[in-house]
Amino acid sequence: MSSTGGGDDDDGMGSQNPPDTSLPTSAAVNVTVDKATVTTELRTANPIAVTVTGAGGFHGDVTLAASMVDANGAALTGWTVNLVPAKVTLSENGTAAAMATVTIPSMSANLTGTLKVTSTSAATQGTTSASSALTAVDAITFPVKFDAATNGCIYPADGGTIANPVVIARTTKIRFFNTGTQDIVIHVNSASGGVPITHQGQAPGGQADPKTEANTAYEQTPIGPSPAGGTSWYCHDLGPDLKANNPRFNVL
Numbered sequence: 001m002s003s004t005g006g007g008d009d010d011d012g013m014g015s016q017n018p019p020d021t022s023l024p025t026s027a028a029v030n031v032t033v034d035k036a037t038v039t040t041e042l043r044t045a046n047p048i049a050v051t052v053t054g055a056g057g058f059h060g061d062v063t064l065a066a067s068m069v070d071a072n073g074a075a076l077t078g079w080t081v082n083l084v085p086a087k088v089t090l091s092e093n094g095t096a097a098a099m100a101t102v103t104i105p106s107m108s109a110n111l112t113g114t115l116k117v118t119s120t121s122a123a124t125q126g127t128t129s130a131s132s133a134l135t136a137v138d139a140i141t142f143p144v145k146f147d148a149a150t151n152g153c154i155y156p157a158d159g160g161t162i163a164n165p166v167v168i169a170r171t172t173k174i175r176f177f178n179t180g181t182q183d184i185v186i187h188v189n190s191a192s193g194g195v196p197i198t199h200q201g202q203a204p205g206g207q208a209d210p211k212t213e214a215n216t217a218y219e220q221t222p223i224g225p226s227p228a229g230g231t232s233w234y235c236h237d238l239g240p241d242l243k244a245n246n247p248r249f250n251v252l
């Protein structure tokens, strides 16, 4: 300590109080997620809430990053995560929220993945990262329902097109889930190359479940690949057949 008196410090920069941005050594940032585990399906978007909390007097910016990794910590091909926002600003000991949305592709070599959320800030203490373990059941669900206003079924907007069919692996169960109140029958277009799944109510695979009641699914696991051009489907009951604009998948 200097003995120069006068209340000045001896750093040559004149007397000063700590700047407003300084933090006590106890300052901490803690990151948590709302779901430690998630069980879902292929071809889904899964929102996972992230909470960032300051403690010990922390205030200021916290930069967030999110990634998807496999069991070995390597990047997970095809799985993506969108984190919004990527930076939050905490008031003293405050809390902020972010959302990490994990999108799982329709076909994936991995059925499990781990979301990792990490934070960077001026704090040197705290639990600065969090993770969530996601498991995708080997299934894809297409929601469909009868709409009285248009007197026909409403097909999923992202149900695939000729140019961009939903790509599905042979092992993956395909589910048509009736989100409406009226029974429907799923038509699967036959083609000279054969069909990977059976028209509902027909042989060989569709007779056990002749119609899709409300809040139930017509489920089939492919018996082979789609013919060239993929496989389109629509509501046999109660229509409409949109022909080239029917939803379309391609079982590989």
Ligand SMILES: [Cu+2]
Residues within 6 Å of the ligand: 186, 187, 188, 199, 236
């Ligand atoms: Cu039909």
